[in-house]
Amino acid sequence: MAFGIRELSKKLAQIRLKLHVKNIFILGKAHDEGLITNTRETVDWLLTKDPGYKVYVEHTLEDNKIFDTKGLLQKNPSYEGRLKFWTNELCEQKPQTFDIVLALGGDGTVLYSSWLFQRVVPPVLAFSLGSLGFLTKFDYDLYPQTLSRAFEEGITVNLRLRFEATVMRSQTRDNEDQSDLVEQLIGEEAEDHHTHRPDGTYNILNEVVVDRGPNPTMSSIELFGDDEHFTTVQADGICVSTPTGSTAYNLAAGGSLCHPDNPVILVTAICAHTLSFRPIILPDTIVLRCGVPYDARTSSWASFDGRERVELKPGDYVTISASRFPFPCVLPMNKRKTDWINSISRTLQWNSRDKPKAQGRK
Incomplete structure (x- = not known):
């Protein structure tokens, strides 16, 4: 599956998709007055x-005074029946309703679009109205030209x-004091499918984080890759990041920058107890499992793109x-190959320094 998606992505990057746009989904911060004005204008x-x-x-704008639905419909009666309001349930149950998503805001708005569309995601064209721009590729001030060109000429x-992350709950915690997580996942008990049950699945664009939460002591986390026990992590937590998320929590935790086209999984410890625990990059064909051992002193907490903390x-x-x-992200037509390098140079000031003075000058 991973190989198939990778090959499809390579092919899509080389062609221009002609859209037959009828249903347009607009996403912005419904509680930001400035963005509500931008949404109304668009x-x-x-x-x-x-x-x-x-x-x-968003359905919350239907009665919003700034968006002024009534005034918009009175301005042009032809808008009646064509201005509609989406709900989270509609995104979950009928994502195929929408031909394209226009995200107005910052990178957090793009992440929210990924959260709304947990399975099939329409192409996302992101306009920059936030502070950073790793995922927001287009200048909002030029939206008429950008959208006209995208709808008429096509998009790349x-x-x-x-990542697909599933929480697995132990079913043997209460009646087996000597349970061993390593034995249950890759040892003699690995074939017993009754030791754990699924409890929620999430598709995430940035990272899965397992950390100590409110506990004052560090976490103990068992890390598995396929049928191998990698290590026991003693740290404040562990960050498992996509290439897209490499510039987010992963980078803050000391992980590597990674081009989003790389088919990899980035694993970075958060304040590890041993200084030898260096970040590691794994192929995306591996299935990772991060678990709390039965003899751990405290629970750990998991979050998915910073949401749904469990x-x-x-x-x-x-x-x-x-x-x-x-996650299908619409790219600028004229700078597809240099876009990511430009974004880290612009937002992180990557390798930026004052030039040395010429020899002989003071």
Whole structure:
């Protein structure tokens, strides 16, 4: 599956997809007054441009005074029936309704679009209205030109790797005092499918983090790759990142920068107890499991793209693998090859320094 997605991504990067756009999904921060104004402006422009467009905005804007749905409909009666409102349930149950997603904001808004569309994701065209721009590729001030060109000439899409993470709950915690997580996952008890049960699956774009949470002591985490026990992690936590997430928590924890086209999994310890625990990069064909040993002194906590934080009690673990549902990100047509290097140079000031003075000058 991972190889198939990789090959598809390579092919898509070389072609221009012609869209037949009818249903447009707009995502912005519904509680940011400035972004609500931007959303209204974009909706007005789209509905005026083509009478065949249907534009969906968040349902909380229907009664928002700044968005002013009533005033927008009074301005042009033809908008009636074409201005619609989406809910989380609609995104989950009928993602195929939408032809394209327009994200207005920063990288967090793009991450939220990944969270909304947990399975099939429409192509996401992200306009920069935030502070950073690793995922927001387009200048909002040029949105009329950008959207006109995209809808008329087509788009180029990059499939970003996402992880599928499943929480597995121990079913033997209460009645087996001598349970061993290593034995249950790769040892003699590995064939017993009744030791654990699934308890929620998440598709994530940035990272899965397992950490100590509110506990004052560090976490103890068992790390497995396929059918091998890698190591026992003694640290504040562990960050398992996609290439897209390499510039987020992974980077702050001391992990490597990684181009998003690389088919890899980045594993970085958070404040490890041993200085020899260096970050490691693994192929995306590996299935990782991060678990809390039965003899751990405290629970750990798992979060998925910074959301849905859940407690992992002794015996629980999280399984992490390449997702069947990648994240399609629309790329600028004129700078596809240099886009990522430009973004880290712009946002991180990567390898930026003052030039040395010429020899002989003071």
